[in-house]
Amino acid sequence: MQVYEAPIRDMRFTLEELHTDDGFGNLEGFEDFDEDMTAAILEEANKLCRDVLLPLNWPGDQQGCRIENGIVRTPDGFPEAYKQFCEGGWAGLVVPQKWGGQGAPHSLAKMVEEMSCSTNLSFGLYPGLTGGAMVSLEAYGSEDQKNFYMPKMANGEWSGTMCLTEPHCGTDLGMLRTKAEPQEDGSFLITGNKIFISAGDHDLTENIIHLVLARLPDAPKGVKGISMFLVPKYLPKEDGSLGDFNNMKATALEHKMGLKASATCQMSFDGSKGWLVGPLNRGLEAMFAMMNTERVAVGIQGLGVGEIAYQSAVWYAKDRLQGRSLSGVKNPDGPADPIIVHPDVRRMLMTMRAYNEGCRSVSAWVSRALDAEHASPEPEARARAKDFVALMTPVVKAMFTDLGHENTHMAIQIHGGHGYIQETGIEQFARDARIAQIYEGANGIQALDLVGRKLPDRMGRNLRSFFHPVSQFVEDNAGDENIGKLVASLQQSFGALQLSTGHIAQKGMKDPEEAAAAAYDYLRLLGFVAMGYCFAKAAKVAHQKLAEGAEDEQFYKSKIITAQFFFDRLLPPATAQFMAIKSGKASMMDMPADAF
Template identity: 80%
Template sequence: MQVYEAPIRDMLFNINELHEDDGFGELEGFEDFDDDLTAAILEEANKFCRDVLLPINWSGDQEGCRIENGVVRTPKGFQEAYNQFRDGGWTSLVSNPKYGGQGAPHSLAKMVEEMTCSANLSFGLYPGLTTGASIALEGYGSEDLKDFYMPRLVSGEWSGTMCLTEPHCGTDLGMLRTKAEPQDDGSYRVTGNKIFISAGDHDLTENVIHLVLARLPDAPPGVKGISLILVPKYLPNDDGSLGDYNNVKATAIEHKMGLKASATCQMSFDESKGWLVGEKHRGLEAMFLMMNTERVAVGIQGLGVGEIAYQSAVYYAKDRVQGRSLSGVKNPDGPADPIIVHPDVRRMLMTMRAYNEGSRAVSAWVSRALDAEHAAKEPEARQRAADFVALMTPVVKALFTDLGHDSAHLAVQVYGGHGYIQETGVEQFARDARIAQIYEGTNGIQALDLVGRKLPHKMGRNLRAFFHPVSNFIEDNTSDADIGPMVIALQQSFGALQLSTGHIAQKGMKDPEEAGAAATDYLKLLGFVAMGYTFAKAAQVAHRKLKEGTDEESFYKSKIITAQYFFDRLLPPATAAFMAIKAGKKSMMELPAEAF
């Protein structure tokens, strides 16, 4: 059974309590979003996700999308749900007020995004892609393009996509062949084929605005010759009404493992009219602004699936009776005890819980930095926030989606045979979660980005934005009577991370394959150290609240117990990644290709 209720109390804990001393200082521009409004927004988002999106999650997966008379149709209930989503203002939550947005902080908007991904990940992709397209357009588009298209994207009247991948090239965008021919009126004619285009066509909005990577006739080879062109499905008139069809066609819907209610399309552009976004031959700059936004969003997708998988597993573990407790009968009036009494079931549930709470805490930290990057009062704080976001973006994308995938599979295991059949809806989580480890750059690519670009950038400046607060926290709290043992465990893992960083810096400069061989293990280690830092801080806050006196004893005690489980069971294996990193590339790379 698919069960979901947004963990609002934990979300508010992360927004209001955990990161109040993150060092970014007071942020400007969010004064209207006080504690009361923040809580009210989360409550309303929960109602919508629970009551509108969750009921069509499983049915949407079963029905899928289809092409009907040349138009992509979404499953039953999706159009009505989207109308409510748009009318409720959810498409504009984080957008610039200049274009009709509400200007909410990312620290709030990411929590709402998590809810949407938990309740119905397929649905969440439609407005999610529009948000990403809006960010790229706002950052690089001309004033005329922004003034015309941004209000319609922000309102949800129109939707957006990004069109990168072609049949012969995925990550290696330097190989793309789509062409853009300049016209006398300053527009371009785009011709080419794209695949794997999320929300490439659908019936939720009347127009779809594509951001397409293409080559101009005078483009240099490779990635330095790529431009970004805005191509609408229908050419709009000056008043925004729809004009002529623009020869933009979804030629097929991909048959996928999961996310079946999300229309992943093969797209054809046939001399389709478009307009340049940004400068010629510099389209990747604009596209990467969108992609980096999407990479954080994909990490939230992993967290969202992990949360609904956890809640569904807890529901089943409390309801399903099987066997007797090893410590004595717990359900004397029944034929057996609920399976939540068994240690191995507890292991799975606690692992999922810790993954989710740890990911949410790190997400809140990164989201706070996303806000501080533009809204911190001090220039130094803005720069430090930007460095931190750059470092953590590949970690959020890769680690959260790995853990969300693990949680989805643990949920299936908790359900046993009932998890493997479709009727319970749990196997959908495992299928839906899998793609998040692949799109927006596979998790292996994220790890390479971390060690190859983010670590050496400006002599390790990005890393200092992470190392300094963790190091200071350890120094200040090793002798803390409440959390001292946790801090010592954090210190050990942080030491392993420092040694691993030095090893990669030394070996990788001489042999890039050494850095590549260590990349995935290093990303996981850094991510788990970040989680350990947030768990130790959370436990410290919880101990303080309990000493001060609170009517939420259960919440704060649960925080401490979950943190202790993380340090006891989950951090030690991650710390051991240092041994794999130190082993180097030899056994990984020496087997000849023909021997595989």
């Protein structure tokens, strides 16, 4: 059974209590989003996601999308839910008010995003992609383009996509073949085929605005010859009404492992009219403005699915009667005890809980930096926030999705045979979550980005935004009577991270394969140290609140227990990855290809 209630108390804890000392200060432009407004938004979002989106999740997976008379149809109930979603203003929650959005901070919007990912990940992709397209358009579009397209995208009337991948090229976009023929009126005719285009066509909006990567006939070879074009499904008239069809179509829908209610299209553009977005031959730069936003969003997808998998597993563990507790009967009136009494079930539940709370706290930290990057009144804080976002984006994308997928498998294990059959809806979580480790740059690519670009950038400047606050926290709290032992463990793992950083820097300069061989382990170690830092801070706040006589006593006690479990059970194996990093590339690369 798919069970969900938004973890609003923990969300508010991360927003309002955990990161108040993150060094970014009071951000400008968010004065309306005080604690009362935040609480109201989270409550309303929970109602929509729990009562409207969740009931469509399993039926949508069973029905999937289909092509009828050349038009992609989403599952029953999706168009009505999307209309309700837009009428509530959710499509433009984080969009600046000048474009008709709500102007909410990312730190709040990511919590709402988590809810939609928990309750109906397929549905959440449609407005999510529109939001990403708007990021690129706002950063690189002309004023006329922004003024014309952004308001209709902000209110959900029109949607957006990103069209990168082609049948012969995925990550290696330098091989891209889609052509852009310049026209006398300043437009371009786009011709080519794209695959894996999420929301490439659907029946939720009246128009779809595609951002398409293509190259001019005389463009330089490789990625330096790629430009980005705005290509609408229907050519809009000057008054915003729809004109002629723009000669494109979804030629097929991908038959996928999961996310069956999300229309993943093969798209054909046949002389479709488009307009250049951003400078010529710098389309990859423009697209990466969207890609980086989407990579954080994909990390939230992992967290969202991990949360509903946890909640569903808790519900089942409390309800399912099997065996007796090893410490004595807990349910004397029943034939057996609920399985939540068994240590191995507790191991899995606590692991899932710690992964979710740890990822959520890191997410809130990164989201605060996303806001500070543009809204901090201090230039130094804006620069530091930008560095931190750059460093942590691959970690959020890769680690959150890895842990979210692990959570779905533990949920299946807790459900036993009932988790393996479709009717309970639990196996859907594992299928839906799996793609998040692949798209928007596979997780191995994220690790390479971290060690190959983000670490050496400007002589390691990005790392300072992370190392400095962690080091300061360890120094300030090593002797704390409540969290001293947690801080000692954090210090040990942080030391392993520092040594690993030096090892990769030294070896990688001589042999890039050495850095690449260590990349995945390094990303995981960095992610777990970030979670450890947040858990230690959370335990400190919880102890302070309990000492002050906080009313929500059980919440803070639970926060301390979860932090202790993380440091006891989950951080030590991550710290040991330093040994894997030091081992080098030999055992990984020495095997001849023919011997596999």
